[in-house]
Amino acid sequence: MPKILIIDDDYIICKTLVKKFTRLNHEAHYSLNLKQGLEKLFSDQFDIVFLDVILPDGNGLEAIEIIKDHPFTPEIIIMTGDGNSEGVELAIKSKVWDYIQKNGSHKEFQFSLNRALEYRHQKQSEIQRKPIKREAIIGNSRQIKICLETTSKASNNDVPILITGETGTGKELFAKAIHKNSVRQQNNFIVVDCAALPEHLVESFLFGHSKGAFTSADSDKVGLIKLADGGTLFLDEVGELPLVLQKKFLRALQEKKFRPVGSKKEISSNFRLVSATHRNLRAMVKKRRFREDFYFRIASIKMEIPPLRDRKSDIALLLTHHMNRKEKIDGYLHNVSDEFVDNLLGYDWPGNVRELLNTIDYACSDAFQESILFSKHLPDHIRAFNIKNRIKNRKESESTPCSKEKSAPVERLRLKEYMEKMKQQYVTDLMSHTRGDIKTACRLSGLSRGHLYALLKKYNISGL
Numbered sequence: 001m002p003k004i005l006i007i008d009d010d011y012i013i014c015k016t017l018v019k020k021f022t023r024l025n026h027e028a029h030y031s032l033n034l035k036q037g038l039e040k041l042f043s044d045q046f047d048i049v050f051l052d053v054i055l056p057d058g059n060g061l062e063a064i065e066i067i068k069d070h071p072f073t074p075e076i077i078i079m080t081g082d083g084n085s086e087g088v089e090l091a092i093k094s095k096v097w098d099y100i101q102k103n104g105s106h107k108e109f110q111f112s113l114n115r116a117l118e119y120r121h122q123k124q125s126e127i128q129r130k131p132i133k134r135e136a137i138i139g140n141s142r143q144i145k146i147c148l149e150t151t152s153k154a155s156n157n158d159v160p161i162l163i164t165g166e167t168g169t170g171k172e173l174f175a176k177a178i179h180k181n182s183v184r185q186q187n188n189f190i191v192v193d194c195a196a197l198p199e200h201l202v203e204s205f206l207f208g209h210s211k212g213a214f215t216s217a218d219s220d221k222v223g224l225i226k227l228a229d230g231g232t233l234f235l236d237e238v239g240e241l242p243l244v245l246q247k248k249f250l251r252a253l254q255e256k257k258f259r260p261v262g263s264k265k266e267i268s269s270n271f272r273l274v275s276a277t278h279r280n281l282r283a284m285v286k287k288r289r290f291r292e293d294f295y296f297r298i299a300s301i302k303m304e305i306p307p308l309r310d311r312k313s314d315i316a317l318l319l320t321h322h323m324n325r326k327e328k329i330d331g332y333l334h335n336v337s338d339e340f341v342d343n344l345l346g347y348d349w350p351g352n353v354r355e356l357l358n359t360i361d362y363a364c365s366d367a368f369q370e371s372i373l374f375s376k377h378l379p380d381h382i383r384a385f386n387i388k389n390r391i392k393n394r395k396e397s398e399s400t401p402c403s404k405e406k407s408a409p410v411e412r413l414r415l416k417e418y419m420e421k422m423k424q425q426y427v428t429d430l431m432s433h434t435r436g437d438i439k440t441a442c443r444l445s446g447l448s449r450g451h452l453y454a455l456l457k458k459y460n461i462s463g464l
C-alpha cells in the first residue's frame with residue numbers, strides 16, 4: 001500500500017487530505033511542522049511527501065535536499081498558498097515531482113498523486129527487472145543512486161555519453177560500469193587519455209597508420225578506435241582533444257568508418273563512445289575552443305558525478321570498504337576512532353574519492369602496528385583544515401547565536417550536528433548494505449556489537 005506523508009501547518013488541510021487518501025486505499029500520515037515531519041519521514045519509508053513551503057519552523061523548500069537524502073527517495077509534491085510561486089525554479093531544479101496550489105481542486109491533487117505513484121511503480125519494477133552490476137562503485141547517497149540509474153539507462157543503448165565531474169570523483173569507474181553492464185561487455189574497453197597523448201602522435205594513436213605514413217612509421221599500426229571494435233572507447237579528458245581531430249573523430253563517430261594516417265583505404269569500427277572531462281565544455285564551445293557539433297554528438301546522454309564534499313554520507317562506506325580491502329591484502333585490520341571519522345567528514349576533499357583512499361592508505365601506514373586510527377595519523381593539511389573550520393564555526397555561532405538556531409537545513413548546521421547526521425546516515429546505510437546482519441555490520445564497521453546496538457537505539461533504526 002503506498003505511503004504518503006503530508007507536512008503542513010494547516011490542521012484542516014492535513015485532515016482533509018488524510019481522509020481523502022485513505023479512501024483511495026493509501027496509508028496517509030501528517031505532521032504540522034518541519035521538524036516532526038522529517039523525524040517521521042526518517043523513521044519510516046514513504047513513497048510521496050506533500051510539502052508545504054511556509055512552515056512554523058522553517059521553509060519547506062530548504063528541506064527538499066534532506067528529504068531526497070532518504071534512502072527510499074520519496075517523490076516530493078510542493079503545496080503552496082494561493083498564487084504563491086516562490087521558489088518554483090528551486091523546486092523544479094531540485095527535481096520535485098510537482099508544485100501545486102493548496103486551494104486547487106481534489107482532482108488536481110489526485111492527478112498529481114496518481115502520476116507520481118505510477119512513475120514510482122515503474123521505476124521500482126525497472127530496478128527489479130535489471131539489477132545493475134555496480135562493479136567497484138561504492139556509495140549509497142542519493143547522488144550516487146542517480147548516477148547508477150543513468151548508468152543503467154546508458155548501458156541499455158549505444159548512445160554516446162559524456163561523464164563530467166571533478167578529478168577523482170569516479171568518472172572512469174562509471175565508464176567501466178556502463179561497459180560492463182552493456183551487451184558489449186565481452187569485448188574491449190579501450191581507455192584513451194587525451195591529455196597524455198603526445199600532440200604530434202594523437203591522430204596516429206587514435207586512427208592508426210600505415211607503413212611509411214611518417215618517418216618513424218616502419219610498419220602498419222592499428223589505432224585505438226579499431227581496437228575498440230565491438231566494445232567501448234573511453235575518451236578521458238576529451239576537452240584536451242585538438243580541434244582538428246575533433247572534426248575527424250566526429251565523422252568516425254557518425255559513420256563508424258575512418259581512414260588511418262597515410263592509408264588510402266577506409267576501415268570500420270563499431271564502437272560505443274563514452275567521454276569524460278573535468279572541464280566545462282559548454283564554456284569551451286562558447287570560446288571556440290571546442291567544436292559545438294562534436295559537443296552535441298558526444299553528449300547525447302550526460303552524467304554529472306558530484307564532488308565527494310556534496311555526498312559525505314558516502315565517506316563512511318568508502319572507508320569501511322577500503323579498510324576491508326586493505327585487510328585482505330595486508331592481513332592487518334585497523335579500527336577507526338570517532339575523531340578520525342569526524343575529521344574525514346569535516347574535510348572538503350578537493351581530490352575527491354582518490355584523495356580519500358590515498359589518505360586512508362597514508363593513515364594506515366602512519367599508524368603501522370597501532371591498532372586504532374586517530375586524527376594524528378592523518379596528513380597535516382587535513383588536520384589543519386578541520387581545526388581552522390572548528391575555530392571559524394565556533395566564532396560564527398558565538399556572534400550569531402539566534403540566527404544559527406533557527407536554521408535547520410544541513411548547510412547551516414553546526415559541525416557537530418552535521419557529523420551526528422552523517423553518523424546516523426552511515427549507520428542507516430550500513431544496515432541497509434548488510435541487510436540488517438549485525439555480525440557483518442560489526443565486522444565492516446569495526447564497531448563492537450554493544451556500540452552498534454546503542455547507535456541503532458539512539459537513531460531509532462530498526463536494524464533491517
Ligand SMILES: Nc1ncnc2c1ncn2[C@@H]1O[C@H](COP(=O)(O)OP(=O)(O)OP(=O)(O)O)[C@@H](O)[C@H]1O
Nearest residue numbers: 136137138139166167168169170171172173353354
Ligand atoms: N564511488 C566509488 N567507489 C569506489 N571507488 C571509487 C569511487 N569513485 C572513485 N573511486 C576510486 O577513486 C579513484 C579515482 O577514480 P577515477 O579514476 O574513476 O576518477 P576520475 O574522475 O576518472 O579521475 P580523473 O578525472 O582524475 O581521471 C580510483 O581508484 C577509483 O577506483
